[in-house]
Amino acid sequence: MTRLQALAPGKVNLCLYLGERRDDGLHELVSLVQAVELADEIVLEPAPPGARSDEAICAGVEGPNLAVTALAAYRAATGWDPPPQRLSIDKRIPVAAGMGGGSSDAAAALRLAAQxxxxxxxxxxxxxxPELGADVVSLLRPGLVLMTGAGEQVSPVTAMEPFAVLVIIVPERLSTAEVYREADRLGLSRTHVELHAMRREIESALRGDAKLPLELLHNDLEPAARSLCPDIDAALQAAGAAGAQRALVSGSGPTVFGVFPGLDPAVDFGALEGYPGARLLAPLTS
Structure with a gap:
């Protein structure tokens, strides 16, 4: 097999509405997931002689790797049975930051295995x-999607009017599971009726001229993330001071992003002196 390469884009959740916990322990969600140009680089190639199983090389990331799990899942589902493979992952997306880096790596691994x-x-x-996680589904074909169910259902969304996102990396890590537990403790879930109403509002807002629905950009998990990581508060304030029309936490955090409509947004980077890694990113289209 030849050496294959792919990009694994990060994402931001332009909105995330949290529903009740299902019988399987997962929460119902309604979320607009937008892939962005910040991406990990993934290489798939045969593992060195002597390797007994698929492996991942990813500097700075320890423990089991979801991308290797994705290869195993593809083998099991399809009968694909080459010798052990190596995934080399050049991380650009921060780890445990709410930008879906590990999930996107797994989605890219699936695409590479299929290729x-x-x-x-x-x-x-x-x-x-869906067996690998909600964000894997939404990043399988990176672009803008409406994610529902517990994340296993995605519908592509027509590209909206131009906008950019200012990403501010908060130098902490948050466990997604811990953030959801904190959300449960704080009672942040919406009823089924409320969640369905939010979905209808979003779908209605995306029809017609497809303007970015600023009034719907909201994250129900944000109070839980802020409770566990108070440094988020300053990052949200910095995004607003830099000129963002909306500032919110991405996913389970702690990454913060600001939304700037238009082709040539004016960003006051002077307001971001405490965040040297802050950068303006373009959204990706399918």
Whole structure:
């Protein structure tokens, strides 16, 4: 097999509405997930001689890697059975930051495995991705999607009017599971009726001229993330001071982003002196 490469884009949640916990322990969600140009770089190639299983090389990330789990899932679902493979991951997306880096790596691993198997448009990927996690599904075909269910249902959304996102990296890590537990403790979930109403509002706002619905940009998990990581508060204030029309936490945090409508947004980087890694990113289209 030849050496194959792919990008694994990060994401921001333009909105995230949290529903009640289901019988399987997962929460119902309604979220607009936007892939952005900040991306990890993934290489798939045969593992060195002597390797007994698939492996991942990813500097700075320890423990089991979801991208290797994705390869195992693809093998099990399809019968693809080459010798052990190596995934080399050049991390650009911060870890445990609410930008879906690990999930996007897994989605890219699925795309690479399908390409290596000679079926780059393999429809079975849609069945494999939900087994790996909600963000894997939304990043399987990076762009703008409406995510529902517990994240396993995604619908592509037509590109909206131009906008950019200012990403501010908060130098902490948050466990997604811990943030959801804190959300439960704080009673942040919406009823089924409320969640369904929010979905209808979003779908209605995305029809017609597809303007960015600023009034709907909201994250129900934000109070939980802020409770666990108070440094988020200053980052939100900095995004607003830099000129963002909306500033919110991405996913389970702690990354903060600001929304700037238009093709050539004016960003006051002087307001971001405490955040040297802050950068303006373009959204990706499918």
């Amino acid at each position: 290596a198997a000679g079926t780059p448009d393999d429809p079975r990927l849609d069945g494999i991705a």
